Amino acid sequence: MGDGAHGGTHGSTDGRGGTPPAEEALTIGAFAARARLSPKALRLYDRLGLLVPDRVDEATGYRYYRAGQVERARLVALLRQLDMPLARIGELLRAEGPAAAVALLEAHWAAAEARFAGQRALAAHLRGRLSGREPGMNGSAGEAEFAVATVEVPERVVLTETRHTLVDGLPAWIGASLGRLEEAARDCGGVAGAPFVVYHSEVSAESDGPAECCVPVADAAAARAWAAERGRDRGTAVRFRVEPARRLAYTRITRAEVAHPRLAAAFEAVEQWVAARGLSVDGPCREVYFADWDAAGPDDPVCDVAFPVR
Numbered sequence: 001m002g003d004g005a006h007g008g009t010h011g012s013t014d015g016r017g018g019t020p021p022a023e024e025a026l027t028i029g030a031f032a033a034r035a036r037l038s039p040k041a042l043r044l045y046d047r048l049g050l051l052v053p054d055r056v057d058e059a060t061g062y063r064y065y066r067a068g069q070v071e072r073a074r075l076v077a078l079l080r081q082l083d084m085p086l087a088r089i090g091e092l093l094r095a096e097g098p099a100a101a102v103a104l105l106e107a108h109w110a111a112a113e114a115r116f117a118g119q120r121a122l123a124a125h126l127r128g129r130l131s132g133r134e135p136g137m138n139g140s141a142g143e144a145e146f147a148v149a150t151v152e153v154p155e156r157v158v159l160t161e162t163r164h165t166l167v168d169g170l171p172a173w174i175g176a177s178l179g180r181l182e183e184a185a186r187d188c189g190g191v192a193g194a195p196f197v198v199y200h201s202e203v204s205a206e207s208d209g210p211a212e213c214c215v216p217v218a219d220a221a222a223a224r225a226w227a228a229e230r231g232r233d234r235g236t237a238v239r240f241r242v243e244p245a246r247r248l249a250y251t252r253i254t255r256a257e258v259a260h261p262r263l264a265a266a267f268e269a270v271e272q273w274v275a276a277r278g279l280s281v282d283g284p285c286r287e288v289y290f291a292d293w294d295a296a297g298p299d300d301p302v303c304d305v306a307f308p309v310r
């Protein structure tokens with residue numbers, strides 16, 4: 001039993017007239033050579049339904065492909081060169097028409113360009129940091145860049161969702177989660193304060209938090225009942241809790257700054273400000289979104305980066 005990876009071609013290529021010749025059948029080895037893919041990759045694409053053999057010999061288990069499948073195989077290989085996940089490639093291959101396929105490609109590339117832009121900005125930040133021109137290497141609080149202040153926040157009732165997620169998945173989850181929580185808040189007396197995101201542990205490319213989205217609500221009894229009765233209606237757990245009164249040290253940033261490395265620099269500036277004044281961090285850091293994100297321009301303040309202090 002096997003794939004016949006070293007076999008030749010099979011099937012008729014007779015072109016002498018009469019019945020048109022059958023399309024050439026290729027073993028996995030011959031097809032891999034034409035498609036410039038490895039047999040191992042072809043087996044994976046078969047398992048995922050991206051590129052299924054034309055037929056599989058029941059007796060031997062050998063896979064056979066049509067020569068006409070080479071174009072699809074090369075398309076998959078090219079998409080992989082753009083670091084497109086295999087699941088997204090499957091969506092693209094199943095897209096209803098060229099326009100839908102192109103839209104998926106453009107969405108993937110826009111996300112990639114945003115990621116590259118963030119990495120480019122981070123590299124520039126690190127060059128300055130390593131050379132001593134940026135805050136961090138010399139212990140500077142960065143107060144020239146970030147104005148830090150404190151605010152007293154009263155006790156609040158909040159609806160929350162918590163998720164373990166890496167940094168790449170964080171923005172989409174925050175937007176979706178706050179949308180769900182704000183919708184739920186309408187049944188709980190309405191939104192009673194700025195939504196915020198608490199980071200109970202680091203969220204990065206290697207660490208997945210967890211992060212907790214929170215929306216303050218006006219009616220504590222209604223929020224408790226909503227969480228108990230409907231908290232899992234949409235397949236995600238919405239919980240009720242009381243957020244204690246806190247003193248927050250914070251700095252205000254614009255929409256354009258809610259991205260690395262500026263976001264990380266803002267958190268670092270607040271931490272250094274707290275330490276320089278002999279205060280102690282008294283809980284996990286957070287982002288407080290006090291403005292309409294969709295309506296805000298790049299230079300509009302939208303978020304407070306904060307640490308509870310005592």
